[in-house]
Amino acid sequence: MALMFPSNISVGTAIVTALLTLSLTRLFLFLICLKSKQGKEKQLLPLPPGPLGLPILGSLPFVKPNVHQYFSDLAQTYGPILSIRLGYKLFVVISSPSTAREILKDQDATFANRSIPAAILFNYNGSRPDLLWAPNDSHWRLMRKTVAREMIHPARLEDMAPIRRREMRRTVERVWARAKMGVTVHMREVAFLTMLNMLMSILWGEGANDCDEENLQRAVREHIFLFFAPNVADFFPVVAPLDPQGLGRRVKKATGWIIKYLEKVVEKKKQKMAVGERRGDMLEVLLDLIETGNPQEPFTMDDLFKLILDLMEASTDSVATVIEWAMAELLHDPKKMRIAQQELDDVIGKHRVVEESDITQLHYVSAIIKETLRLHPPAPFLVPHCPSSQCVVRGFSVPAGTTIIVNIWKIHRDTDFWGEDAEEFKPERFLATEKEMNDFNLKWNDQFYYLPFGAGRRMCVGYALGEKMVIYLLASLLHSFEWRLPENVTLELQEKFGTVLVLAEELVVAPVARLDKPELYV
Numbered sequence: 001m002a003l004m005f006p007s008n009i010s011v012g013t014a015i016v017t018a019l020l021t022l023s024l025t026r027l028f029l030f031l032i033c034l035k036s037k038q039g040k041e042k043q044l045l046p047l048p049p050g051p052l053g054l055p056i057l058g059s060l061p062f063v064k065p066n067v068h069q070y071f072s073d074l075a076q077t078y079g080p081i082l083s084i085r086l087g088y089k090l091f092v093v094i095s096s097p098s099t100a101r102e103i104l105k106d107q108d109a110t111f112a113n114r115s116i117p118a119a120i121l122f123n124y125n126g127s128r129p130d131l132l133w134a135p136n137d138s139h140w141r142l143m144r145k146t147v148a149r150e151m152i153h154p155a156r157l158e159d160m161a162p163i164r165r166r167e168m169r170r171t172v173e174r175v176w177a178r179a180k181m182g183v184t185v186h187m188r189e190v191a192f193l194t195m196l197n198m199l200m201s202i203l204w205g206e207g208a209n210d211c212d213e214e215n216l217q218r219a220v221r222e223h224i225f226l227f228f229a230p231n232v233a234d235f236f237p238v239v240a241p242l243d244p245q246g247l248g249r250r251v252k253k254a255t256g257w258i259i260k261y262l263e264k265v266v267e268k269k270k271q272k273m274a275v276g277e278r279r280g281d282m283l284e285v286l287l288d289l290i291e292t293g294n295p296q297e298p299f300t301m302d303d304l305f306k307l308i309l310d311l312m313e314a315s316t317d318s319v320a321t322v323i324e325w326a327m328a329e330l331l332h333d334p335k336k337m338r339i340a341q342q343e344l345d346d347v348i349g350k351h352r353v354v355e356e357s358d359i360t361q362l363h364y365v366s367a368i369i370k371e372t373l374r375l376h377p378p379a380p381f382l383v384p385h386c387p388s389s390q391c392v393v394r395g396f397s398v399p400a401g402t403t404i405i406v407n408i409w410k411i412h413r414d415t416d417f418w419g420e421d422a423e424e425f426k427p428e429r430f431l432a433t434e435k436e437m438n439d440f441n442l443k444w445n446d447q448f449y450y451l452p453f454g455a456g457r458r459m460c461v462g463y464a465l466g467e468k469m470v471i472y473l474l475a476s477l478l479h480s481f482e483w484r485l486p487e488n489v490t491l492e493l494q495e496k497f498g499t500v501l502v503l504a505e506e507l508v509v510a511p512v513a514r515l516d517k518p519e520l521y522v
């Protein structure tokens with residue numbers, strides 16, 4: 001026996017080693033058995049309840065255009081966690097705060113991946129996904145940390161206040177020009193362009209010129225629309241490479257246009273950096289990251305373009321939708337519009353313009369925004385999550401790769417939490433005592449009944465900027481102008497489901513200047 005061991009190892013040590021090896025092997029086998037038993041148990045667990053659907057098509061033929069309402073109706077029958085097969089894809093729909101908590105907090109790491117729409121996947125052509133769609137991996141963490149540190153950190157937000165002010169004044173001036181001519185504005189477009197220009201100014205110092213602005217807006221909007229445009233390839237992945245509806249090709253075209261625009265911006269920036277002209281903005285940070293980043297985890301020009309595109313998409317339509325809904329609700333109930341304007345006059349008066357520093361005193365305007373985000377969350381399903389492995393939620397099996405829909409539209413209308421008037425637009429519900437106001441803070445809350453920005457590690461990274469912008473923009477528009485519907489136009493508060501939950505008919509309104517001095521508009 002001794003010969004079988006190297007000479008410096010005694011028989012005693014050999015026996016101990018052998019016993020230890022044996023024990024470890026047994027432990028290892030035991031763990032494998034346990035795991036496979038658990039795996040089998042997980043597999044044996046049923047899927048969440050849900051409609052049976054038809055062979056091959058599943059429930060696809062029965063889905064209604066307003067998918068958020070359709071899923072909410074199903075939840076009434078099947079409960080807070082339900083499964084539904086659409087074509088070959090399995091969806092699990094979460095409709096209660098406590099189940100949302102299981103997904104977004106208790107099992108956050110497993111669920112912090114994305115289900116990528118076929119049209120977006122088609123466009124990747126083998127390249128790496130961007131921040132919005134990347135799985136929960138080190139590349140995603142690098143992008144997210146960079147955005148959080150360079151754009152959203154409180155100190156950076158503070159530094160960038162003059163940029164936001166400049167863009168806000170530009171918006172007010174543009175609307176004033178329309179007011180003087182007595183012509184209407186498209187509210188969604190006003191907010192969209194404000195946000196797009198503001199974002200570009202934050203990223204590299206200047207917004208788009210008038211000529212590029214329109215094309216850029218069109219390309220970004222088209223890109224956003226295509227995320228969740230009904231696409232047969234999403235439900236029958238086998239046909240995805242053929243891109244049967246041409247949606248992937250449309251994404252490619254819109255992406256191509258935006259990247260061409262960004263290439264010019266980057267070229268200009270590189271020239272400035274080459275002669276030592278630096279502003280310390282986000283684009284410079286990203287270009288530095290390409291040069292000096294970790295070679296094991298390279299950050300490429302392709303990553304840079306995609307990241308900027310993500311920021312453009314995630315920030316523009318969300319803010320635009322909130323502003324449009326808020327304004328529509330106020331036009332629907334002019335008494336609330338008057339209360340908001342009275343607050344603005346009390347806090348600011350009519351002799352100066354709204355400043356960001358006023359926001360903390362604008363309780364009613366802030367409450368309008370919070371209520372709008374509750375009743376009309378721009379992302380009613382968040383951005384769909386996806387588990388990286390099979391898991392168990394509420395005693396049901398959820399297979400890896402399932403598309404997870406957290407139906408916050410339904411959660412935000414839960415009468416158990418919001419009361420019998422949950423369907424009504426009532427900003428006052430956010431004006432209760434100081435304690436309650438803190439409980440209803442826009443930020444992540446422990447009870448998961450208010451999730452306009454999501455929660456957990458995939459929560460909106462731009463939350464602090466988004467919150468600031470919607471309140472500042474609404475306050476500036478309400479303070480500077482009276483708003484009227486054009487003659488013979490009646491307002492319908494109908495929703496239309498899409499990548500963002502918009503007002504079915506774009507809100508077109510007539511602004512009328514309400515401040516004393518013209519210099520407050522330029």
Ligand code: HEM
Pocket residue numbers: 131132133144310311314315318319322378379382383384385451452453454455457458459460461462463465466467470
């Ligand atoms: C009112 C404004 C906004 C709303 C309501 C909003 C809402 C959301 C929601 C619901 C998500 C998905 C969360 C999840 O899947 O769990 C999200 C993700 C995201 N948002 Fe926002 N957002 C807003 C503004 C912004 C702004 C201004 C920016 C950028 C500066 C931004 C950047 C992002 C990014 C990059 C993601 C993806 C994060 C990731 O996947 O890791 N958002 N947002």
